[in-house]
Amino acid sequence: AQSVTQLDSQVPVFEEAPVELRCNYSSSVSVYLFWYVQYPNQGLQLLLKYLSGSTLVESINGFEAEFNKSQTSFHLRKPSVHISDTAEYFCAVSAVMKTSYDKVIFGPGTSLSVIP
């Protein structure tokens, strides 16, 4: 079975400063990795995903994450945050299956607060 650890429950950061949200996973098989963002009173939105290929993946709003198999990590980074980035961020993992599906397991989340 897969599991996800997000060590930081809350991350305060000043506007325009860089940020890193940490994610580590555990799995005995190959994995797909995801980051989701959740704004207050809303559902989750898929931010970016690693399925295969390049280990560095990027989102359209400036976030990036790097898959590190040796360290079993998938940390999320942004070089300069905006007030609008304030939200809850969830790292998630699923096993690579030859059939079409394996359930996605979510981490406990990291609350990012951007300070003006």
Add this chain to the structure above:
Amino acid sequence: GAGVSQSPRYKVAKRGQDVALRCDPISGHVSLFWYQQALGQGPEFLTYFQNEAQLDKSGLPSDRFFAERPEGSVSTLKIQRTQQEDSAVYLCASSTVRVPQPQHFGDGTRLSIL
């Protein structure tokens, strides 16, 4: 519609009552997922449908929980004899068949059991 729609947005019920939560996925999406999100926690998987087939219900916490998707589009999550620990936000998500993860989430139904 343009996105995943869930209704009602808020539901208050007395302990012991039955509730039904509805999910309208994005048109044409064959995969549908239900998640339970307790306050301050990440979503917990409940069940997964591919069209009308319920392929995985391993996350349903008890036999009081039941989900269906009879025509492969709209889905209903039913909770019988509700208990206080059922209080949570219930999230529905859908995706195209080629995508192995929930792609588009609804805004959820916040269920409060008194």
